[in-house]
Amino acid sequence: MTTTDLIARHMIGGSYSDAGDKIASINPATGAVVGHVRADGAAQATAAIAAARAAFDTTLWPQSPRDRQMALLRWADALEADLARLAELLTLTNGKPLGASKGELGAAISEIRYYAGLTRHNPGHAMEVAPGELSVMLREPAGVAGIIVPWNAPAVLLIRSLAPALAVGCTTVTKPAPQTALFTAACMAPLFEDAAIPAGVVNVVFEVGHDAAQTLVTSPDVDVISFTGSNAVGQRIMADAAPTMKKLSLELGGKSCCIVLDDADIGVVAPKLAAAATIISGQQCTAARRVLVHESRLDEAKSALSAALQAVSIGDGMSDGTAMGPLIDIQSRDRVMRDCGTVYDTADEVVLRGGPLDGPKGSAFMSPALVVHSDPNASFVQDEIFGPLVVLETFRDEADAVAKANNTVYGLSASIWTHRGDASWRLARALRNGTVWINDHNRLFAEAETGGYRRSGLGRLHGFDGLLDFCELKHVYQNVGVVGH
Structure with missing residues (x-):
C-alpha cells in the first residue's frame, strides 16, 4: 500500500476543511x-458543533428511522468491500497484527448492521x-453527540x-486520536x-x-459525550461537563x-492468559493485568506463564506470524518502561523483565513483563499500566x-478459570465487574x-442498552375521556 500521500481532513457540515497544521502519521x-493529518483545535470543533x-434542529434525520437504517447498511457494505485496504491502514497506524485488524x-x-436492525425498533x-x-x-434522540475515540481499537471504539x-x-x-486519525478518516x-x-x-x-x-x-x-479512555480524563470530562448537565x-x-482456581489446567490456561495480557500490546482496558492463582499452583503458574509470554511472537504487524506489535508510539513505550522500572525495584519477584526491543529507528517495541507480588495494595497492583505487564498473585480460597x-477502584472486567461450573458462577456473581468471562477473556x-x-x-x-445513552425518554400525557362518561 502506498500511503504517504494520504491525508485526513476535517469534515464539517458536508465539506472538507484543510485548516490547521499538517502532522505526520507514523507507523x-x-x-x-x-x-498526514490536518490538526486544528477549538475553531473547527465549534464549527462542527454548529453544523x-x-x-438536528432543521432536517428530518431525527424522525427518519428507515433512512437511518439504510444509511448504516450502506456504510457497512462499503467498509466490507474495502476491508483489506482498511485493515492494512489500521495496522500501519496502530501497529497491531494484520489478522487482529x-x-x-x-x-x-x-456492529453497524446490528444497530441498523435496531434503528426501526427503539420502542x-x-x-x-x-x-x-x-x-x-x-x-x-438526545441531540448532538460528541464522540471522543482512542487509538487502541479505533474501528470498534468509533463504531x-x-x-x-x-x-x-x-x-x-x-474527535479521534491523532495516532490513528488516517484510519478513522478512511x-x-x-x-x-x-x-x-x-x-x-456526521462531522469529524x-x-x-x-x-x-x-x-x-x-x-x-x-x-x-461518549468517551473511551483513562479514568483521569474521564473525571475531568465529568467536571467540565457539569455546568451543562449533558449526558455522559x-x-x-x-x-x-x-482468577485461576486450583483445578485449572495451568498448561492450557497460561497461553490464553498470555494472549489476553498482550492483546494490542497490553494497550486495552480489558487486557489481563492481574493473575490470581491458588497458592498451591504458584510455582507451576510462574513457569508456565513466563514461558507463554516469552513465546509471544513480537514484530511488525504486517509480517506473517506476528502475535504482538509495537506500542502505539515511542513516548507511550518509554512511559510504560519507566513504570515497569519502578515495579521491578519493588515487586517481591521479577520473573520476566520486559524491556524495549531493537527495531527500526522510531519503532516502539517492548517485550512482556511478569512479576510476583503479595501486597494487593501496591501501587502497580492498583494502578492501570497501559502495556504488557502482568502481576501474579496468590489466594487461599474463594x-x-x-x-x-474486588480490592480495586476499577470494575470493568475479570475472568475465572476452572472446570467447576458451580464455583465459576459463585465467583462471577461475587465479582464487582461489568463483564466476567468464564474460561475465556476479551470476548466482546x-x-x-x-x-x-x-x-x-x-x-x-454495545447491545440494546447501548442506544440508551443517546436517547431521552419523553412522557406525553393526555386525558381523552371515556366513551359514555
Missing part, C-alpha cells in the same frame, strides 16, 4: 511516515394510568458509539460521501492537543483480574480470591453490553 513498527446542531473491522461491520411504552388518561413514553448515535437519530461530532469516508445523509449529521475534527475535545465537553449545544457515556480504565480481586460482542462498575465508567456500550 510505530517502522518509524516511517504513513500519511451538527443545525442538522481484520478481526476488529469484521466486528465493527457486524417506548404506553399505559392508561386512570380511566381515559393516557401516558405514552417515547424514546427520542460502538457512532452507530447507536446515528441509529437513534442524533447528529454527531467525532473508516468514516463512506458516511461523508453518502448524499442521502444530510450535511452536518482532528487535533493533536485537547482544545477540540474540551470544546465538545463544555459546549451547551452538545447534548451527549464513559468507558474508562480497568485492572482486569484473572473468599480470599474475591476479596483480592455487538449484542452484549459492555461497561464498568465504579471508576471504570458510566453507562453501557
Whole structure:
C-alpha cells in the first residue's frame, strides 16, 4: 500500500476543511511516515458543533428511522468491500497484527448492521394510568453527540458509539486520536460521501492537543459525550461537563483480574492468559493485568506463564506470524518502561523483565513483563499500566480470591478459570465487574453490553442498552375521556 500521500481532513457540515497544521502519521513498527493529518483545535470543533446542531434542529434525520437504517447498511457494505485496504491502514497506524485488524473491522461491520436492525425498533411504552388518561413514553434522540475515540481499537471504539448515535437519530461530532486519525478518516469516508445523509449529521475534527475535545465537553449545544479512555480524563470530562448537565457515556480504565482456581489446567490456561495480557500490546482496558492463582499452583503458574509470554511472537504487524506489535508510539513505550522500572525495584519477584526491543529507528517495541507480588495494595497492583505487564498473585480460597480481586477502584472486567461450573458462577456473581468471562477473556460482542462498575465508567456500550445513552425518554400525557362518561 502506498500511503504517504494520504491525508485526513476535517469534515464539517458536508465539506472538507484543510485548516490547521499538517502532522505526520507514523507507523510505530517502522518509524516511517504513513500519511498526514490536518490538526486544528477549538475553531473547527465549534464549527462542527454548529453544523451538527443545525442538522438536528432543521432536517428530518431525527424522525427518519428507515433512512437511518439504510444509511448504516450502506456504510457497512462499503467498509466490507474495502476491508483489506482498511485493515492494512489500521495496522500501519496502530501497529497491531494484520489478522487482529481484520478481526476488529469484521466486528465493527457486524456492529453497524446490528444497530441498523435496531434503528426501526427503539420502542417506548404506553399505559392508561386512570380511566381515559393516557401516558405514552417515547424514546427520542438526545441531540448532538460528541464522540471522543482512542487509538487502541479505533474501528470498534468509533463504531460502538457512532452507530447507536446515528441509529437513534442524533447528529454527531467525532474527535479521534491523532495516532490513528488516517484510519478513522478512511473508516468514516463512506458516511461523508453518502448524499442521502444530510450535511452536518456526521462531522469529524482532528487535533493533536485537547482544545477540540474540551470544546465538545463544555459546549451547551452538545447534548451527549461518549468517551473511551483513562479514568483521569474521564473525571475531568465529568467536571467540565457539569455546568451543562449533558449526558455522559464513559468507558474508562480497568485492572482486569484473572482468577485461576486450583483445578485449572495451568498448561492450557497460561497461553490464553498470555494472549489476553498482550492483546494490542497490553494497550486495552480489558487486557489481563492481574493473575490470581491458588497458592498451591504458584510455582507451576510462574513457569508456565513466563514461558507463554516469552513465546509471544513480537514484530511488525504486517509480517506473517506476528502475535504482538509495537506500542502505539515511542513516548507511550518509554512511559510504560519507566513504570515497569519502578515495579521491578519493588515487586517481591521479577520473573520476566520486559524491556524495549531493537527495531527500526522510531519503532516502539517492548517485550512482556511478569512479576510476583503479595501486597494487593501496591501501587502497580492498583494502578492501570497501559502495556504488557502482568502481576501474579496468590489466594487461599474463594473468599480470599474475591476479596483480592474486588480490592480495586476499577470494575470493568475479570475472568475465572476452572472446570467447576458451580464455583465459576459463585465467583462471577461475587465479582464487582461489568463483564466476567468464564474460561475465556476479551470476548466482546455487538449484542452484549459492555461497561464498568465504579471508576471504570458510566453507562453501557454495545447491545440494546447501548442506544440508551443517546436517547431521552419523553412522557406525553393526555386525558381523552371515556366513551359514555
